[in-house]
Amino acid sequence: MGIVGLGRLGRQHAENIEFRIPNAELSAVCSIVKSEVDEVQSAWGIEYGYTNFDEMLTNKELDAIFISSPSGEHCRQIEAALDAGFHVFSEKPLGLTIEECILAEKAVERHPDKVFMLGFMRRYDSSYSYAKRKIQEGAIGKPFLIRCYGLDPVSAIQGAIKFAATSGGIFLDMAIHDFDLARWYLESEVRSIYAVGGCFGYKEFGKFSDADNAAALVQFKNDAMGMFYAGRTSAHGYHIETEIVGTEGALRIGTIPVKNQVTVFNQNGAVLECSSGFMERFEDAYVNELQEFVNCVVENRKPSVTVYDGTRSTKIAYAATDSFKHNKLVFLD
């Protein structure tokens, strides 16, 4: 495999390919930052290094391309890599505009023999996939409500502020994972959405008509309900919580986002320390999704996450942003 993008998450993906996936090999790394390429090549002995993505695509020793570049590059690189004959894994989001997403969809459709997978890694977390299985087994009857929390630790706020101009806003940047989860668990598409938000702690987001905390209420086409809360100012850590309520029970995932199995008893009481960030919380999920991609390539089958999941989640995020910006109810389609 070859990988493009060697930022913090990209480097972790590279390490996973090289060291944690038995039936995959990292042969090429690509980044516009040459020092990143050099460092990874020499540290792990990677044969090929590129600073130009299209050049990497001429390497016929590669079978698959992993895209972990900035979001604005995803769709173009997906298209180029598929057209060059590679299997493709792309980090989320699929794209920053619906138009881009449609181009990516068309590229995938042009190459039905190639595996394409999108990095909605939460579906591959052991707790999230366990919940999916429980639902499929009927443990909660028919699901009709989902509640999703996606809260970043306030310790990461400066990075978020720096990134605010190009992030696409809190719904596209953060809640998109939750919109995917909601579609996955409820097996329905969005009918209407109302979103609210504000800059409660950090006015900086206001310059970009963005929020530091926002919420949305969604009605799905099967009448199911979705409550979404995305925030950037969580005091206690990285808090990803999902609840699915059905006619005969409910499931909660991560209701207290514990760091591990240690409880500390001290003058504050019984303290459950919380996850520090997505790399800690979803460490295994990142490996699992990659393993699934590689297995799909090897076994010549398709993953359950499709390019359309990317487009549809993006559409919901756009509708939420629209609703929030204009304080109006938005109907999809």
Next chain:
Amino acid sequence: MGIVGLGRLGRQHAENIEFRIPNAELSAVCSIVKSEVDEVQSAWGIEYGYTNFDEMLTNKELDAIFISSPSGEHCRQIEAALDAGFHVFSEKPLGLTIEECILAEKAVERHPDKVFMLGFMRRYDSSYSYAKRKIQEGAIGKPFLIRCYGLDPVSAIQGAIKFAATSGGIFLDMAIHDFDLARWYLESEVRSIYAVGGCFGYKEFGKFSDADNAAALVQFKNDAMGMFYAGRTSAHGYHIETEIVGTEGALRIGTIPVKNQVTVFNQNGAVLECSSGFMERFEDAYVNELQEFVNCVVENRKPSVTVYDGTRSTKIAYAATDSFKHNKLVFLD
């Protein structure tokens, strides 16, 4: 005190007045069901019994009237009792229409020397009042989001179906407590509301354009956000959960609605049994609110729950119902 209404909750209130409030005495009971009056009188040796409310108001030995009659009677009885010179405690909701509520407000205003209190007992639960104090002490900074769950056990569904025609709908019947809590914790009024819902398990509610489960998203005038979920089909029990998120932390009350401090380890895993209903969960809160009412009378001061809290919560419930029935965004005032 005299009490009107000796149904299940009314009888509990009567018992609390008689046995659990040291500085109050139950001297009169009133119900249109004579057998209820007779039974309570003879069981506890209560001096006066009435089947006519207005007749009870002629009893000059009484200082205060407790109203636990059907919701449609509340406002009229509040007015009559105040005008007859009594202090008045009324169960929630204040009334079934805004017009009624305004009449009750006017009656309270006519008698500034009388204590009037509304039965939003959750404010007097030890966990809810503890959370309020923590917020006032600054433990979570400035609150900007509230999430409220109000779920009745599915074991009570037949009663809810029977009551469906006159309940006013799920928002007026159930979520009104949560609307009061939201206003109390956020200290702001509602700007806009969007509500969705459906009959996911029990089609019977559809006949009355009601839902068995419903959710609402609210924007408050200070930009704070409110997420509300009311349901009648909870498999695990009576689930009242409230979360308040602020700029520096968050509080959750009842995140797992445990029955008591026992954890059962059996073939299912570690099992936390849940509250069976409001009488179990808020047993102490019912006593505490009553004690506060009596203390206000004795000490000649006013409780923090006012008649206006009743009207405003009712207005929100009406707006939610309107939004849900017509699938539209509703702006208040």
Next chain:
Amino acid sequence: MGIVGLGRLGRQHAENIEFRIPNAELSAVCSIVKSEVDEVQSAWGIEYGYTNFDEMLTNKELDAIFISSPSGEHCRQIEAALDAGFHVFSEKPLGLTIEECILAEKAVERHPDKVFMLGFMRRYDSSYSYAKRKIQEGAIGKPFLIRCYGLDPVSAIQGAIKFAATSGGIFLDMAIHDFDLARWYLESEVRSIYAVGGCFGYKEFGKFSDADNAAALVQFKNDAMGMFYAGRTSAHGYHIETEIVGTEGALRIGTIPVKNQVTVFNQNGAVLECSSGFMERFEDAYVNELQEFVNCVVENRKPSVTVYDGTRSTKIAYAATDSFKHNKLVFLD
């Protein structure tokens, strides 16, 4: 009822008798501290006040005597009150020596028509009694192991140090509640005991051959096992935890000794604040045990806690102390 002893807990008992037990009336208070007597009499309008216990026993208007005096007085006062024709409730421990306990036993046996009850209030806590019922219903099969934690908050350490010379040691002072619980849940008596301990934080207890933290392992006559841990230096608060393991499951009571249903999320993580002391944790249990005593008197029946429970728990505490002081295994009987 008349009460002797108006210290912190005694005053609470007095308040419970006066205000929280509908079918009891507090008519007399007794304390060697005259100011305490005066204060309670005038605050609540109690008719009779005494500074001499035997004088109170001459008051023929009283039906029952509540003993909340220092532990060294219990047995003598129990005997005197029973012989004077009263029903008697005594705080734990029954006595400070086995000889005293035997005298109290004989007094109880001399007056089979009188109700005698000992203040093992934990049995009347809603969680503890719920656990007992679950066991009786067979929820965990046959119980064969109990683990008991009894930890006082370190905030109370100065009081414990002051009291160290006369407390009888950590097992008699603190673990005696747990020995009673173990006998109650396991329905067996102790065969052997080994106890260890030390002064890990406060050397002051060493002067009295006492410990600030101590543990014991017990084998019961039915082969069941008991693990006991008593401590005076708990950082997080008052921690009373009990686990009963059976052949088909297990129950834990108070595994995290939460103060209430509020979870605080802040920079420390998810924080469950803990009980501050026994008055907070067992507030309801103190009322419930008293209600049971009064009901027994009224209904002419006997409570399940007997005088023998007092003697036997004391014997275990003595054996534990003996084992700890001499680092040896002690067999009872």
Next chain:
Amino acid sequence: MGIVGLGRLGRQHAENIEFRIPNAELSAVCSIVKSEVDEVQSAWGIEYGYTNFDEMLTNKELDAIFISSPSGEHCRQIEAALDAGFHVFSEKPLGLTIEECILAEKAVERHPDKVFMLGFMRRYDSSYSYAKRKIQEGAIGKPFLIRCYGLDPVSAIQGAIKFAATSGGIFLDMAIHDFDLARWYLESEVRSIYAVGGCFGYKEFGKFSDADNAAALVQFKNDAMGMFYAGRTSAHGYHIETEIVGTEGALRIGTIPVKNQVTVFNQNGAVLECSSGFMERFEDAYVNELQEFVNCVVENRKPSVTVYDGTRSTKIAYAATDSFKHNKLVFLD
């Protein structure tokens, strides 16, 4: 590396070496069961296969030997492998007799240039190692009490019964992990031990003077206390729980042995499903300990788990067994 023993756990170790440790390679597998050797060789393309351990030791392409054979073989194989010039990793226990352990110690001492590591994998679990770091950072002051639960799910009872004749008993077979943890966290050795137990559900263990559930109380040389409970009949699953109490706080690891982050709300209440067994609970720890071993070899340093940890834990287990069998207090050394 070469591995001996391809049973359930051995095969997992082999898979870890081959697929999860980037800087290790599995070149040889050995088992007296030829079909196991053949299967692993062909499934993963392992070059060398042996049914004779000593033959494997003649393979000079190997650097290290992993021993996952039956416990009775450990010491002899450790000695042989070290003497043949290999680094050695051995599963616990070190040996079945103290004499064997001493021989292994001597072999390790003869080869100071070789890495020897014992499979006390719990030390490498992320929660257990986190707790160790917290203690080292002073989070709980000075530790003075440890409580260890090691409970196997009752679903595994038939295997335990089959293995009962040769397991060495519940303390040697199960509690040995806990004795190691206690020594690790408390940094002290055992002074005295008292152990009790019984056959509460399965009389079969009685034939071998063994117990299905047993408990021990230990006094350490620094006066610290240890409470140990090992059981084979846990209804709710595999329950490994450890609590360390210090002068300024306490830590609990795995107080509810949850399977994952999902909470199920159903008619039973809020249900936390539990771990099914050691392979699920310690999946990552098995990889981590192996990684540490390989890193030690590569970086020419020694792991913190030594051969002496094996001997000392075994001595405690023997003392516990002696105490339990003869119902007496046992002093070590």
